[in-house]
Amino acid sequence: xxxxxxxxxxxxxxxxxxxxxxxxxxxxxxxxxxxxxxxxxxxxxxxxxxxxxxxxxxxxxxxxxxxxxxxxxxxxxxxxxxxxxxxxxxxxxxxxxxxxxxxxxxxxxxxxxxxxxxxxxxxxxxxxxxxxxxxxxxxxxxxxxxxxxxxxxxxxxxxxxxxxxxxxxxxxxxxxxxxxxx
Amino acid sequence: xxxxxxxxxxxxxxxxxxxxxxxxxxxxxxxxxxxxxxxxxxxxxxxxxxxxxxxxxxxxxxxxxxxxxxxxxxxxxxxxxxxxxxxxxxxxxxxxxxxxxxxxxxxxxxxxxxxxxxxxxxxxxxxxxxxxxxxxxxxxxxxxxxxxxxxxxxxxxxxxxxxxxxxxxxxxxxxxxxxxxx
DNA sequence: ACTTAAAGTTTCGATTCGAAACCAGTTGCG
DNA sequence: CGCAACTGGTTTCGAATCGAAACTTTAAGT
Numbered sequence: 328x329x330x331x332x333x334x335x336x337x338x339x340x341x342x343x344x345x346x347x348x349x350x351x352x353x354x355x356x357x358x359x360x361x362x363x364x365x366x367x368x369x370x371x372x373x374x375x376x377x378x379x380x381x382x383x384x385x386x387x388x389x390x391x392x393x394x395x396x397x398x399x400x401x402x403x404x405x406x407x408x409x410x411x412x413x414x415x416x417x418x419x420x421x422x423x424x425x426x427x428x429x430x431x432x433x434x435x436x437x438x439x440x441x442x443x444x445x446x447x448x449x450x451x452x453x454x455x456x457x458x459x460x461x462x463x464x465x466x467x468x469x470x471x472x473x474x475x476x477x478x479x480x481x482x483x484x485x486x487x488x489x490x491x492x493x494x495x496x497x498x499x500x501x502x503x504x505x506x507x508x509x
Numbered sequence: 510x511x512x513x514x515x516x517x518x519x520x521x522x523x524x525x526x527x528x529x530x531x532x533x534x535x536x537x538x539x540x541x542x543x544x545x546x547x548x549x550x551x552x553x554x555x556x557x558x559x560x561x562x563x564x565x566x567x568x569x570x571x572x573x574x575x576x577x578x579x580x581x582x583x584x585x586x587x588x589x590x591x592x593x594x595x596x597x598x599x600x601x602x603x604x605x606x607x608x609x610x611x612x613x614x615x616x617x618x619x620x621x622x623x624x625x626x627x628x629x630x631x632x633x634x635x636x637x638x639x640x641x642x643x644x645x646x647x648x649x650x651x652x653x654x655x656x657x658x659x660x661x662x663x664x665x666x667x668x669x670x671x672x673x674x675x676x677x678x679x680x681x682x683x684x685x686x687x688x689x690x691x
Numbered sequence: 692a693c694t695t696a697a698a699g700t701t702t703c704g705a706t707t708c709g710a711a712a713c714c715a716g717t718t719g720c721g
Numbered sequence: 722c723g724c725a726a727c728t729g730g731t732t733t734c735g736a737a738t739c740g741a742a743a744c745t746t747t748a749a750g751t
Contacts (some may be wrong), residue, residue, distance in 0.1 A: 342612025379709040392560040417649040422607035437613025445641040446653040448669035458635040467599040470627040487630035561740040
């Protein structure tokens, strides 16, 4: 059997609700973006984002609590506090960019001016993409939801070598899948 | 000049706030996930997600309004209404997966069972990735924010051929960049 | 005609958001 | 030292949002 339905209720097994617990709150992504942009201080976030003081305080605390930002007081000026992205925080970049690119594609008519480029050749980056284990770019319709035991088991019965990726798996559209090959 | 700071306030130029206007609200991503999973009806979403009736109604309306879902009444049973993803909705898959993979990596200890695989070989997909114009996978530290006019202008003064991607650009960390090469 | 199903709407209390005021350590300066 | 200004908060309180439960409406089913 191929396309299964995911158990949506079993939140413990799914990364999405967990991710949304922090990042689903208003301003979290905007604060993250500001961090990626090199802002580090409370008053910087405050004036650049136009967020309310108490909410910013609350969000920063929550982001720190979840290990996305780390909070250090500046040694040179002990009034100041530095908020910096952790590795866990940096790992949200694909999600943030994907969301942003989507918004850019569908909701913004202007051509943006500071452009995100590859440091190597200074050419604009491409779209954030879903990759197969071998690096091919996958579209929404190239995906299939499979029972763990059936990983690598092709429709024709042959079995691919599950050498590569192992730990990462996900959600998906199976209505269209069912039609296509179920 | 290389790493610039993005104008965070000018929301019209940035796709992120636009994207968050819809997807930033509670439940939007969960509804999207359910849609990807093949749910199409109000009562399905209701029982699978455990969301309040009025909120679900509100969110579905907003998702439809923003062109992420389309709403059709079933011809066979005119009590029923079908909510289906549009192309615009499908295009949110990378953002949703990226978020989910992040949550999976950092917040969920269980091995998930229905695994998302490549339809071709039925092997688990890889992580959602930021790609260079030529397909190389880029990490958070391979990015640079460049003025539009300077696209393709390398640090050493040589110019890369900006043949490929043109319309897609983005945000980023420039504090670390400044240190590295500014 | 009566019952049930699907998809909402209404109502109302609980939570969250947001603007503004207030507060507490530092620091800079005369 | 004494005092103003700066930084990063907390408090307060009205407005908006969320959520559970009851109610409404249209369409099948029998």
